[in-house]
Amino acid sequence: MPELSPDASPLLARVATLRQAVAQRAPAPLAAATHTHFRAQAGGGVFEFAYFGAAAEFSFPACEARLAHSPALLPPLDQAMVVYYFHNACGGPIAGQWVAFSELPEGRFYTQAFQSYTGAVLARRFGDDLARFVQAAEQAGGRRFDLGDAAFAFLALPLAPLAVVAWQGDEEFPPSYRLLFDASAPRHLSTDTCAILGSMLTRRLVSW
Numbered sequence: 001m002p003e004l005s006p007d008a009s010p011l012l013a014r015v016a017t018l019r020q021a022v023a024q025r026a027p028a029p030l031a032a033a034t035h036t037h038f039r040a041q042a043g044g045g046v047f048e049f050a051y052f053g054a055a056a057e058f059s060f061p062a063c064e065a066r067l068a069h070s071p072a073l074l075p076p077l078d079q080a081m082v083v084y085y086f087h088n089a090c091g092g093p094i095a096g097q098w099v100a101f102s103e104l105p106e107g108r109f110y111t112q113a114f115q116s117y118t119g120a121v122l123a124r125r126f127g128d129d130l131a132r133f134v135q136a137a138e139q140a141g142g143r144r145f146d147l148g149d150a151a152f153a154f155l156a157l158p159l160a161p162l163a164v165v166a167w168q169g170d171e172e173f174p175p176s177y178r179l180l181f182d183a184s185a186p187r188h189l190s191t192d193t194c195a196i197l198g199s200m201l202t203r204r205l206v207s208w
Contacts, residue, residue: 005117006195011080018087023061030060034089035158049158051082052204053141058082081197085157088188095183098147098163101198104181104191114195115178118202122177125206128168133177136208137164140201156197159188164205 022030027045031038036049036058047058048068055068065074065082073079102111126133130150137144142152148165155161161182169175179198189197 005199006114006192008077008080008196011084011193011196012076015076015080015083018083019063022063022083022086027060030086033091034086035092047086050155051078052154052156052201056082058086077196077200081193081200082157084193085160085188088190089157089159090187092159093184094159094161097183098180099183099185100178100180101191101194103183104194105186107191107194110191110195114198118179118198119177121202121206122164122166123175126166126175126177128175130166130168133166133205136205139208140204154201156201157188160185160197162194162197162201164201 027038027040027047031047034047034049036047038047038060039045044060044062047060049056049058051065051067051074056065056074057068058065063083063086065079066072067074074082100107100111101114102108107114122133126136134144134150134152137150137152140154142154142164145151145153145163147163149168151163151165153161153163163180165178165180167176179201181194181198185194
């Protein structure tokens, strides 16, 4: 049976409309709202930011995302996520408080499905092998912090941090992995896009 994953088709279908809306905005307030740096160029410019820890650029007014110094655009789902972020982000600050997916707006209705394609996937991949999980999280650009048996924070987008926490199993409970979001996430991303972002991070971790 294939793994469950969030339905990204509504987001992908909106990309063209979102691009048009973002292209109508002024660069300076857009940079402030997204916590990015705008570098003016002839005919427009680029917004510079970090995407999952890698230097990235968002062209303006074309509104296309790529890794810095790469001629290739990011894949369609990554494009959609970046465009949505530029459309919706409304400035900081980051709350600095981790919350579960169930604490996001209407998240409790979908938390079981979210766990099935994030935490459950990580548990099958890493189990009690914390050393392997730590290595994968470090390779994926995570910053370790003190929670559970091992926890790592990731900055997917400038105002969209998320974290993965691992708990080792024992005689009564199996190993458990959970994704967390900053409490400010609903200001910049919908619950659906948070679900997609969590799935994207999970794929990055299991690919190492």
